[in-house]
Amino acid sequence: MTSDQLTAEFEIFQGELRSFILRMTASVQDAEDIVQDTYLKARSKLDSFRGESSLKTWVFAIASNLAKDLLKSKKRWPETVTDICREEALGNRQFFQEAMHIHETSPQGKFEIKEHIAFCFTCVSKSLPLEQHLVLLLREVYGFKVKEIAEIINNTEAMVKYYLHVSRNRMIEIFDHRCSLINKQGICHQCTELNGIFNPKQKAQEELVKIEMVRAAGDRNKQELFDLRTKILQELDPFESGAAELQLHHLEHNRQVMENYLGENE
Amino acid sequence: MKNTQSVAKGQEGKAVTTRTTFSRETSVHATIAADAAIVWALLTNASDFPRWNSTVVSIKGEIRQGATIELKSTLDEKRTFKLKVKEVEPENRLVWGDAMGNRTYSLSKREAGKVHFSMSEKIGGPLFPLFAGMIPSFDDSFERFAADLKKEAETIQKSRK
Numbered sequence: 463m464t465s466d467q468l469t470a471e472f473e474i475f476q477g478e479l480r481s482f483i484l485r486m487t488a489s490v491q492d493a494e495d496i497v498q499d500t501y502l503k504a505r506s507k508l509d510s511f512r513g514e515s516s517l518k519t520w521v522f523a524i525a526s527n528l529a530k531d532l533l534k535s536k537k538r539w540p541e542t543v544t545d546i547c548r549e550e551a552l553g554n555r556q557f558f559q560e561a562m563h564i565h566e567t568s569p570q571g572k573f574e575i576k577e578h579i580a581f582c583f584t585c586v587s588k589s590l591p592l593e594q595h596l597v598l599l600l601r602e603v604y605g606f607k608v609k610e611i612a613e614i615i616n617n618t619e620a621m622v623k624y625y626l627h628v629s630r631n632r633m634i635e636i637f638d639h640r641c642s643l644i645n646k647q648g649i650c651h652q653c654t655e656l657n658g659i660f661n662p663k664q665k666a667q668e669e670l671v672k673i674e675m676v677r678a679a680g681d682r683n684k685q686e687l688f689d690l691r692t693k694i695l696q697e698l699d700p701f702e703s704g705a706a707e708l709q710l711h712h713l714e715h716n717r718q719v720m721e722n723y724l725g726e727n728e
Numbered sequence: 729m730k731n732t733q734s735v736a737k738g739q740e741g742k743a744v745t746t747r748t749t750f751s752r753e754t755s756v757h758a759t760i761a762a763d764a765a766i767v768w769a770l771l772t773n774a775s776d777f778p779r780w781n782s783t784v785v786s787i788k789g790e791i792r793q794g795a796t797i798e799l800k801s802t803l804d805e806k807r808t809f810k811l812k813v814k815e816v817e818p819e820n821r822l823v824w825g826d827a828m829g830n831r832t833y834s835l836s837k838r839e840a841g842k843v844h845f846s847m848s849e850k851i852g853g854p855l856f857p858l859f860a861g862m863i864p865s866f867d868d869s870f871e872r873f874a875a876d877l878k879k880e881a882e883t884i885q886k887s888r889k
Contacts, residue, residue: 607889609889619889620762620763620765620766624766624770627883627887628776
């Protein structure tokens with residue numbers, strides 16, 4: 463493989479790579495740095511690419527290792543991240559002013575409940591142990607097969623299956639407890655609360671029924687609802703969507719809140 | 729006194745207990761159609777135990793050589809057992825225990841794709857006769873443990889590629 467071929471192929475999946483690293487790190491800056499470093503590393507190591515895996519798998523392995531190096535010394539987020547960040551946001555006038563400004567002026571400033579579901583998943587999944595988080599995203603959002611994920615994380619297929627099973631079960635449990643979109647007893651209403659703030663003239667119920675996961679909440683089991691949730695992430699590029707700027711602003715807020723929170727609660 | 733060798737050869741999934749004046753040993757074994765790595769991961773991920781194991785209320789701490797874990801069992805939910813992890817041989821053998829006794833988990837690979845799991849616990853000592861009657865039987869708990877482990881490991885093994 464030549465450098466030109468690498469570059470051409472890299473450009474095809476670069477968007478996915480960037481979104482994957484964003485969902486791992488919750489940082490736009492880190493995502494962009496790691497994507498760039500991944501490309502440079504792939505170029506420098508191109509001779510070692512034997513074609514035993516696909517180029518995409520090989521590149522995602524490089525990126526995953528760079529993400530792990532960054533994240534392994536950092537604490538995982540608590541699963542109550544959205545509650546903690548909500549409390550901070552309520553007392554932060556500047557955050558809301560900035561958010562409103564983005565909403566009113568940016569072509570990527572829409573608020574859509576579906577986009578917030580994806581945002582919430584990004585935050586909550588950072589409560590999983592690092593390896594489980596990696597495996598869950600690679601399989602459920604980015605569609606890699608178990609064999610490919612084993613190559614990416616340099617582990618056995620058995621362990622990938624274990625991590626996937628445990629992480630899915632954990633996330634299902636969390637959302638079943640928290641998410642009022644799928645469980646009337648769910649304790650988190652942030653999606654509809656924010657929709658009420660940014661789209662006050664919109665009828666929330668009319669928007670909610672457009673979302674398959676919400677429509678299905680009464681008749682599908684928890685595993686199926688989780689699959690419908692991850693389908694939302696599969697179909698959404700957090701950098702390119704109509705709500706990208708608003709959601710990335712919110713993500714940066716949450717990242718900073720978590721940095722302070724985890725620093726204070728050692 | 730029964731020959732303790734026969735303890736390990738009871739019917740699959742059925743607990744066998746042998747008693748002597750100063751000790752009691754319970755064991756169970758099962759063949760699990762799963763990769764040994766999966767079984768080992770289930771046995772060594774402390775915080776995950778309550779999810780799949782109906783005999784464990786909680787395990788605090790890390791299951792690694794020399795560590796101390798705090799285990800609450802459904803056998804007696806009011807008690808917290810502080811156990812030292814004494815032996816860890818990955819995908820082979822795990823031993824933890826306290827002054828009363830040790831619990832040993834063993835894995836051995838059988839035919840391709842199957843692993844033989846056995847679990848035994850021996851409790852006893854010079855004062856054992858004084859309190860033996862107060863210790864509940866482990867048989868049911870052992871059988872449930874083995875059944876839960878088998879079910880969970882085989883579910884994970886069969887999960888989609």
